[in-house]
Amino acid sequence: MQFNVSELLRESYGSFREYAIDDDVRIDGAPRLVKGLVRFDRVPEGIFVRAVVRGEQNSECSRCLEPFSFPVELTIEEQYVPTVDPLTGARITPPEGEEDAYRVSEHHLIDLTLPIEQYWSMGMPIAPVCRSECAGICPTCGERREPGHGCSGEPDDGRWAKLRDLKLG
Numbered sequence: 167m168q169f170n171v172s173e174l175l176r177e178s179y180g181s182f183r184e185y186a187i188d189d190d191v192r193i194d195g196a197p198r199l200v201k202g203l204v205r206f207d208r209v210p211e212g213i214f215v216r217a218v219v220r221g222e223q224n225s226e227c228s229r230c231l232e233p234f235s236f237p238v239e240l241t242i243e244e245q246y247v248p249t250v251d252p253l254t255g256a257r258i259t260p261p262e263g264e265e266d267a268y269r270v271s272e273h274h275l276i277d278l279t280l281p282i283e284q285y286w287s288m289g290m291p292i293a294p295v296c297r298s299e300c301a302g303i304c305p306t307c308g309e310r311r312e313p314g315h316g317c318s319g320e321p322d323d324g325r326w327a328k329l330r331d332l333k334l335g
Contacts, residue, residue: 167191167282172274174208175252181208187219191279193286198222200282202240209245212270217242219282228293229302230310236294240285242278246270 167189174183184205190197202219219242224235248258248270270276301311309317 167278168275169204169206169278170274171206171213171246171270171276172252174206174213175248175270175274177208179208179210182206187217187278191221191282191286193283198286204278206276211245212247213245213276215242215244215246215268215276215278215281217278217282221286223286223290225290225294227296227300229295229300231303232296232310234294234296238286238289240282240289242281242285244268244281246276248274250274 167187169185171183174181182205184203187200187202187204189200191200192198198221200219200221202217204215204217204219207214207216217240219240221238221240222235223238224233226233244267246268250257250272252274268276268281303309304311304317307317
């Protein structure tokens with residue numbers, strides 16, 4: 167997902183451009199449709215990017231192990247530093263402290279693929295659940311716990327029966 171910012175780099179500070187996003191981005195090896203809005207602001211250091219993108223993630227519930235999808239919304243704010251001057255074509259060394267910043271390519275392109283991938287990964291829940299009231303699976307029978315689930319929750323293995331009768335304390 168690349169945007170040409172050559173004209174914006176030639177304009178005065180405070181100039182901006184806005185674009186709609188409706189494109190596929192490869193995330194974790196699978197294409198994901200992302201939609202949203204991106205704004206490029208000309209600042210002294212280069213281009214400041216603000217984007218809000220939405221998509222959908224397929225996952226597996228960490229409680230019941232059922233597949234489900236959920237919406238993802240990302241707010242991206244990143245600084246892009248040019249690699250070449252748009253007027254002279256001379257190479258630009260990044261300002262001190264900006265060595266690890268995203269770079270505008272030598273052809274004056276900003277590629278949003280990497281920040282979208284990174285923000286997407288950071289925005290994923292550690293243990294996704296299909297719904298907040300999901301009770302998971304029964305440790306005894308392995309079935310999904312739902313209203314009307316018929317398992318008693320007691321193990322049927324007779325080898326453990328003596329432990330049920332044990333009186334502690």
